[in-house]
Amino acid sequence: MPFWQRVLGLRPPGPVITIRRHAVVTRIAHWVNALCILILLMSGLQIFNAHPALYVGKSSDFDHPVLALTSWEGPDGLRGFTWIGQHRIDTTGLLGVSDVDGVATPRGFPAWATLPGPQWLAMGRLWHFAAAWLFAVNGILFALWAIGRGHFRHDLLPTRADFKALPHTFVEHLKLRFPEGDAARHYNSLQKLSYVLVIFGLGPLVLLTGLTMSPTMDAAFPQLLWLFGGRQTARTIHFLCAFSFFGFFLIHIVMVVLSGAWNNLKSMITGRYVIGDCHGD
Amino acid sequence: MATDRSLARRRFLARIGAAGAALSLSGCTRLSQKPWVGDLLAEVEKLTRRAQRLFAGGHALAPEYSEADIAPAFRANGTLDPATTEYDAHAASGFADWRVTVSGLVEHPLSLSLAELRALPSRTQITRHDCVEGWSCIGKWTGVPLAHVLAMGGVKPEARYVVFRCADNMAPAGAPPQFYYESLDLLEATHPQTILAYKMNNSPLTIKHGAPVRLRAERQLGYKMAKYINGIELVADLSGIAGGRGGYWEDQGYSWYAGI
Numbered sequence: 001m002p003f004w005q006r007v008l009g010l011r012p013p014g015p016v017i018t019i020r021r022h023a024v025v026t027r028i029a030h031w032v033n034a035l036c037i038l039i040l041l042m043s044g045l046q047i048f049n050a051h052p053a054l055y056v057g058k059s060s061d062f063d064h065p066v067l068a069l070t071s072w073e074g075p076d077g078l079r080g081f082t083w084i085g086q087h088r089i090d091t092t093g094l095l096g097v098s099d100v101d102g103v104a105t106p107r108g109f110p111a112w113a114t115l116p117g118p119q120w121l122a123m124g125r126l127w128h129f130a131a132a133w134l135f136a137v138n139g140i141l142f143a144l145w146a147i148g149r150g151h152f153r154h155d156l157l158p159t160r161a162d163f164k165a166l167p168h169t170f171v172e173h174l175k176l177r178f179p180e181g182d183a184a185r186h187y188n189s190l191q192k193l194s195y196v197l198v199i200f201g202l203g204p205l206v207l208l209t210g211l212t213m214s215p216t217m218d219a220a221f222p223q224l225l226w227l228f229g230g231r232q233t234a235r236t237i238h239f240l241c242a243f244s245f246f247g248f249f250l251i252h253i254v255m256v257v258l259s260g261a262w263n264n265l266k267s268m269i270t271g272r273y274v275i276g277d278c279h280g281d
Numbered sequence: 282m283a284t285d286r287s288l289a290r291r292r293f294l295a296r297i298g299a300a301g302a303a304l305s306l307s308g309c310t311r312l313s314q315k316p317w318v319g320d321l322l323a324e325v326e327k328l329t330r331r332a333q334r335l336f337a338g339g340h341a342l343a344p345e346y347s348e349a350d351i352a353p354a355f356r357a358n359g360t361l362d363p364a365t366t367e368y369d370a371h372a373a374s375g376f377a378d379w380r381v382t383v384s385g386l387v388e389h390p391l392s393l394s395l396a397e398l399r400a401l402p403s404r405t406q407i408t409r410h411d412c413v414e415g416w417s418c419i420g421k422w423t424g425v426p427l428a429h430v431l432a433m434g435g436v437k438p439e440a441r442y443v444v445f446r447c448a449d450n451m452a453p454a455g456a457p458p459q460f461y462y463e464s465l466d467l468l469e470a471t472h473p474q475t476i477l478a479y480k481m482n483n484s485p486l487t488i489k490h491g492a493p494v495r496l497r498a499e500r501q502l503g504y505k506m507a508k509y510i511n512g513i514e515l516v517a518d519l520s521g522i523a524g525g526r527g528g529y530w531e532d533q534g535y536s537w538y539a540g541i
Contacts, residue, residue: 051414059352059409060416116310121413122534123313126322129329129541215411216500216540220337222344231409231417 008262014276019185021273023151029142030268036135037245039127042115044242045108046124052096052108054239058230066236069096071106078104132210139203146199155187156196162189178259184275198248206241209234319534330538337540339468343499346407351482352418355410357489360449360461363509368448376493381477385444385514388435395479395493401425404476412503413535422497424478428471430513436467439517442527443470445496446512451529463507464519464527464537465498474499477510502539504530 022030052069055061068083069091080096082089093099098110100118111117115127146152158166169189172178179188187195211217212224212234228234256264267273312318371379376395383391405423431443444464452459469475475498479486486492491508498505505528519525524532531537 047415051412051416053416055416058346058350058417059419060356062354062356062416116313118310120313122530122536123319123322125413125536126319126325127313130322130325133325133328211541213411213415214333214541215343215409215502216333216337218409219341219343219500220333225344231411235415 007258007260016274017277018272018274020271021267022271024271025142025145026151027268027271029138029145032134032138033142036131036138037249039115039131040135041242041246042113043124043127043131044239046114046116046119047121047128048239049108049114049119050121050124054236055232056229056236057232058225060232067239069108071097078106080106132207136207139199139207143199143203156192156199158189158192158196162192165189166193173255176258181276184273194248194251198245202241202244202248206238206245209238209241213238323536326536326538329541333538333540334468337500339472341500343408343474346409346419348407348421350419351407351421355418355420355481355490356412356416358412358414358503360451360508361489363449363488365448365450368509371448372488372492379493379511381494381510382512383430383434383515384512385516386437386440387431387515388437389433391430391434393430398425398477398479398494402429404473405480406474406476406497406499408474408497408499410503410506413539421482422476422478423480423483424476424494424497426473427475427477427496427513428473430477431471431515434515436515440467440515442466442516442519444514444516444519444522444527445507445510446514447507448509448511459523459529461507461509461529462523463496463505463529464516464522465501465505469498469501472498472500500540504528504535505539 053060053062053065054067055065065083066085070081070083072079072081078092078097079090080092080094080098082091082095092104094110095108096106097104098107099105100107100111107119114124116123143152146156166189173190178184208224209228211221212228213231218225218231224234225231228237263274379395380392381398383393402425403423404426405421407419407421410418410420427443442464443466444462447461447463449461450458451461465475475496477494478491478497479494481487481490486495491506491510494510495508496506496510516522519527519537523529526532527537528535
């Protein structure tokens with residue numbers, strides 16, 4: 001199939017069959033999750049902007065952040081810097097200093113990336129915790145359903161054959177060649193691995209590191225602090241998790257588009273997915 | 282009753298729908314400015330409080346640390362010096378005439394001097410201070426458990442909240458004074474680590490850290506821990522005080538429950 005046709009996700013030439021790709025639970029959980037992650041990422045950046053620096057340990061060693069977004073009034077105006085350890089990068093316009101209503105302003109992340117746009121920590125927190133509840137409940141219900149109804153074992157858990165096929169699948173993905181026909185009936189090894197890691201690894205990790213930042217949760221479960229190496233380390237891991245989600249989201253969108261935007265999008269709404277019928281001829 | 286509920290449900294669903302429809306970047310900012318959005322999101326605060334109380338109860342202690350963990354430079358936030366004529370006079374005299382009153386719904390209203398507070402049973406704890414902004418500092422605090430002071434006053438059964446009155450004026454120059462205040466419910470107020478601290482790292486509190494008396498409520502965020510305390514008032518509800526949301530920052534939109 002020509003590349004552009006596949007990208008558009010139009011019907012492949014020749015006979016096709018429509019399979020039921022996603023259960024209704026998967027579809028609902030997917031879109032609830034997508035909405036939650038968008039709100040969580042943007043409100044999370046709003047919260048981060050209140051103190052745009054990350055540390056390792058129990059408390060904040062203000063002189064030694066592992067990451068910091070700072071601003072500095074120099075001879076050529078306000079400059080924004082991103083510090084990774086002692087390494088300084090000028091990121092004026094994006095990180096450290098960015099335009100708010102046309103005026104260069106000291107800010108961690110720019111206004112277009114935060115929820116709400118203006119500096120408003122109290123409201124950012126309200127959005128973040130509301131979305132966090134929905135994200136957690138939705139994620140836990142989906143995980144229980146997936147395990148209970150066999151979706152996890154049958155469709156998501158990579159098999160030994162999947163692991164063997166992993167290098168090949170990886171190279172095929174880099175060449176933008178995706179499984180077709182019968183092979184497209186199931187998730188491929190890369191999909192399985194990334195979905196399992198995100199749903200059963202990154203999801204719980206982001207939740208637990210988030211809870212570790214709560215002083216009341218630390219009183220109830222001091223083990224959390226031990227597990228993550230202190231509140232500030234937990235905050236740093238939480239931030240890394242957020243960017244892992246962002247990275248997953250970007251690759252996910254690219255893959256969805258390249259492997260058939262319309263067919264993929266439709267299947268996540270109606271559940272039905274069209275594949276070429278290799279046995280039809 | 283049933284129609285009321287279905288109407289409320291319809292309104293709720295309509296709002297969820299409106300929220301979804303308006304979910305664009307500027308939409309979210311605009312949404313945030315609508316009072317009902319704040320109210321809806323604030324409902325979540327109650328859920329969070331109930332869930333955290335379920336796990337932490339009234340007794341789970343905040344982690345305590347060792348001397349080696351104490352921050353060499355503990356950051357101070359909020360008011361760093363009340364700088365009123367009255368406060369400056371107190372500071373100049375070493376707070377010899379400072380009083381902390383206990384009033385409101387108590388059997389025996391009290392007025393305690395610093396010397397009297399220091400003579401009461403004390404607790405020393407090395408704890409982590411978590412600012413709502415995200416940073417943490419570890420410090421050592423000595424003070425009298427608030428539960429002890431409340432017991433001396435005799436809390437009346439109808440009292441539900443403890444309000445802390447402070448000497449720092451938050452209003453801009455020229456405006457009517459608006460003193461910092463905070464509040465805790467009785468469960469958090471009587472927690473063993475909730476103390477009226479008068480010492481930090483073995484020395485009397487410095488002005489930037491709330492001299493002469495500040496609150497430590499170790500399972501809460503920093504803004505709950507009022508500095509420059511001169512009054513403790515027991516009340517049945519918070520709606521009649523200042524903005525009615527239970528604290529200076531709460532009146533600016535921050536959550537009253539600050540366990541997360």
